[in-house]
Amino acid sequence: MTRAMGRLLDDAAEGGRITPDEALLLYTDAPLHALGQAADVVRRRRYPDNIATYIIDRNINYTNVCVTACKFCAFYRAPGHKEGWTHSDEEILRRCGEAVELGATQIMLQGGHSPELGIEWYERIFAAIKASYPQLTLHSLGASEVVHIGRTSNLDHATVIARLHAAGLDSFAGAGAEILVERPRTAIAPLKEKGEVWLDVMATAHGLGVESTATFMMGTGETNAERIEHLRMIRDVQDRTGGFRSFIPWTYQPENNHLKGRTQATSLEYLRMVAVARLFFDNVNHLQGSWLTTGKDIGQLTLHYGADDLGSVMLEENVVSSAGARHRSNRTELIELIRGAGRIPAQRDTLYRHLAVHRDPAEDPVDDRVHSHVSSTALNLVPVAAAG
Template sequence: MLERAATGGRITPDEALLLYTDAPLHALGETADAVRKRRYPDDVATYIIDRNINYTNVCVTACKFCAFYRAPGHSEGWTHPQEEILRRCAEAVDLGATQIMLQGGHSPELGMEWYEQTFAAIKREQPTLTLHSLGASEVVHIARTSGLDFGTVIARLRDAGLDSFAGAGAEILVDRPRTAIAPLKEKGAVWLDVMETAHGLGMESTATFMMGTGETAAERIEHLRMIRDVQDRTGGFRSFIPWTYQPENNHLKGRTQATSLEYLRMVAVARLFFDNVNHLQGSWLTTGKDIGQLTLHFGADDLGSVMLEENVVSSAGARHRSNRTELIDLIRGAGRIPAQRDTLYRHLVVHRDPADDPVDARVHSHFSSTLTGRTLPLAQPAVAS
């Protein structure tokens, strides 16, 4: 199976499960790295500079793993005014960001017009920013609050300035574990239907996986299978991004987590299984920089974002911090050539000579002051409205 995958052959879900559970770790990693090298023989590994702007923490979905949300009417609930969102976008551009991830709770107060006005204002004031934002779950929410079908919501978001959908809200797409951790969220099949609709309307996206909330190994592979089937039909998933559940300040209360070795095995199997997805991103935010660096030896070709701001995963305990200088060093330490990319994975700057590497003290200072690592109160159960 490893030999077939290394030469570009497709592996079945059953074979992927066997490799995930039984393949020797080093052989699995070497094979995934060989597949990565066949795809990207230049040995470049990429990163991006972006900012996650969380526009509201008000949410009716009440996911058990989330430490960020507050129910409607909660004293700690907030929604940023458009002026604040625009200020953060301008600051991101000033700090070198090329991408904005606008994401937030499912607030009953926010409908189609709010998103249209916000995206149009960002594009008007910051036309160079790529809006890689929202996700299938937000589309479902907007459709409900505005009485629209998915296709209409997606087309109007696109026309207002949305460039690309994030993989947010995928969590795990398999019914049993998804219902256990997010009973009010749309089914995994609906999430995929929204993404397939978006792809059909010319909108690309990413796909994600939050592992470690109590799913079985077979359910982990089934999540990959569901994504690959849609990708076979649409080709619209630009990359796959697995990350690990963070256990603080939420209703799951750390009952289960994925180990570092489980995570590395998942990265490697994903590279072998997704013969139809171009890019694979390793997560340093949730696993730490050492494991993030190791993913570059297990099939990953990207280390994600410098992240000028991130609040959702951080509120659940992810306190790993980095800046561009550190990400470049991690990539070099893995024997790869660092390159800053844009949303479409086009190389903006290739750092071939270490003597020319940038020093980002200002960005690092901003990141550290933006993310204080504070502990937030336990999120209260939301009341659906």
């Protein structure tokens, strides 16, 4: 390692703001273990209690009908397709009730951009969930859905956000970010809003008191410089709004979609991204590692590369699973992964407040029902080419 690289890592570990060019240099050239160590120093300073968290939630995908036709997606079906479906209000509420019974505190209601669903549909569903299960946090939809609802209902983004929030939406998920940089975003999702629009919607939401997360799907053909530019775009908005609670990078899955796995991020590229993100995002509190797309071993390693959270047990997940993510887990495994990384496991809520800290293994919660994919349309999937 050169002396200059060592100084840069030391400065970043001490909390100095690094530039995009410096982040790119670290991402491409820093020794892996030194990079992870620097990120872990930042994490330890932010969270000296040595706790790493997880959440119990359910992704309820309310429809697979979508007009956006993203090339990386294996879940969607075009309007009129014989395999298209939209869940009834009763089915969505049933799944919410099941989630509550299993200890979930959060619902991520996400789905396709169906031309049949306007603002009134979302308002009705959110209000019904809040009336039946007021204890559930609705961390749902995302900027792309706001853009879609705005088009179907002829409303501006601020009005859509305000009405969804009034109906019961608590915060936005980072869905739809994929990669925000124009060239790769256009290549994989030409019908989706531009990255600048996604960010503008999120900034508008933050201004209206609706916080969110930010995500990154890596491995669809973007360059290293474009990966860092994605981080830069998010950090600039966060400087203005402070509304992104966490950053969640994950890896593209190659099955049953038009990209066909021609590009993919390696596990080492993913770990390097996690570490650089912790060093680069001096203004984002939390960093979540992904076990769903990278596997539980790499998920555990993210806890040594700057991550302070392992995400959800994921009682249900259909979209990424449809594209080939085969990893499954349960609460016991997540607790053991966290403890095996030398950390203290804790169940959190959407706001990252600790609901239960598992300091004594003898007192760990035991419930075999709390496992991923309790109910999922993606299980036992017969591979088909994405429609459209």
